[in-house]
Amino acid sequence: MKSMYTIKGVPVLIFSIWFGICIGNVCSPDTNTIESGVRNYTHAEQSVLNVYAWIDYLDPKIISDFEKEFRVKVHVDFYEDEEEMFSAVQSDHGQYDVVFPTDYMADLMMKTNLLLKLDLDQIPNIQNIESRFKTLINKKWKGYFVTLDWGGVGIAYNSKYVKETIDSWRIFLDTKYKGQMALVNNGNEVMSIGQKLLGYPLNPTDPKVMDEALKILKKIKPLLQNEKFMAYNKIRERLISEELWIAQCYNADASIANEENHAVKFVIPKEGTGYWVEGMAVPVGVKNKTLAEAFLNFMLHPEISARHTNYSHYANCNNKAWAFVDKGILRNPYIYMKVAGKFDIYEILKPDVQQKFNECWAELISD
Incomplete structure (x- = not known):
């Protein structure tokens, strides 16, 4: 690596x-x-x-x-x-x-x-x-x-095993990939999948959005490898080793995985996703x-x-x-991404929305 x-x-x-x-x-x-x-x-x-x-x-x-x-x-x-x-x-x-x-x-x-x-x-x-x-x-x-770097989260997949077009978070609801998929062990990233699939913004103002997102994620979780969320570095390792075929993945990890295994590809879903700025x-x-x-x-x-x-x-x-x-x-499109209109940055949520988010995430990881 x-x-x-x-x-x-x-x-x-x-x-x-x-x-x-x-x-x-x-x-x-x-x-x-x-x-x-x-x-x-x-x-x-x-x-x-x-x-x-x-x-x-x-x-x-x-x-x-x-x-x-x-x-x-x-x-x-x-x-x-x-x-x-x-x-x-x-x-x-x-x-x-x-x-x-x-x-x-x-x-x-x-x-x-x-x-x-x-x-x-x-x-x-x-x-x-x-x-x-x-x-x-x-x-x-x-x-x-002080900002240092930036990136986003999308979908990494292995083109040897996944032949269909991957362009949506909806792929994580496909039962034929049960046990070969993973989501990042991060509440914001996971809950955002449910929000985006329902057409909601990344930073909603209505607590009910979190309840609706939770319902979708409860359908996804049993399809994940070991039915658990996974650390980002483990996702990268298992994409390279082909233990995972589809995974929510940070763009840098997808780039590294692609260097080690050229079958690993990366896309930003059409529904949109979160981007972040990292700093010190x-x-x-x-x-x-x-x-x-x-x-x-x-x-x-x-x-x-x-x-x-x-x-x-x-x-x-x-x-x-x-x-x-x-x-x-x-020149790597996985690193310096150009996906205007598909990125939102995370903000601090209203207190009632944050409380509901915390409750939903706690329920999701405890099941």
Whole structure:
């Protein structure tokens, strides 16, 4: 699998890995460091940066390069579901210095006072972000969240076994594929299928929409492999191994699966879907805010941002990075998607709608 690492059989919340070449007080200066835009750290200031990120998301080489330039250590924990990240930050302020929420989770974390406002003077590379994403930052997050990449969720399928045209979420109701299908273990993504099949918007204002969506999803769930929802990285692995033939899938995972198994294809359903913006934030209780901001700035450097895209296969929000992104990735329609009119971004729902959503999702996963 190109530039990816996979963790199997290890509990995500307790798995951690130390990246680094800087051990104790022994560090060799790097003569090819990337200009950070903020002051470098000295040996006397050496410290640890605690990062919480999606599994299979960060390139270990980028982490080690940051350690080398700033002469620090970076400790990374991984999660498969950002609800795990939210709970960890909420229950233990100060456990992490940098987190990687999606736009929806950033909204929620701001609403619950779990994020610190950033000193944007310490993040000059924010100027590299494409204008449409700068507009989102200024409109929604006002300095609490910095966008890094974007993508969407659609349908991945194996063309060796699925010969019909795939263009609708309705394929998940087809009983002939029972046991060969999967949906992502994410409430927003799963519930949106029911909403879209019924012609409702991604962010409804009527709680009854959730009840109606639940009825459809209760028909779909028994047709899924093991009758359960599945972590996104497991979906990618099983698409490659052909244990799955049809799956709800993030576009980057579909791209990686297609590289490994060319029979895996990807489409955005005609009913529409959710798109998301992923980014970086500093949670409350951070032990070293300046170092955390230096890390955010480092990730927004054009060459580093490009390396992140080459590794993760997520389209970056950094238009200065495009010159360094692998040309095959820039041309890949699964990564830099052009599906105008089919994408909606998740928003925080009205309280009564959110309560009904929570109830329906809890009922769906408990069956």
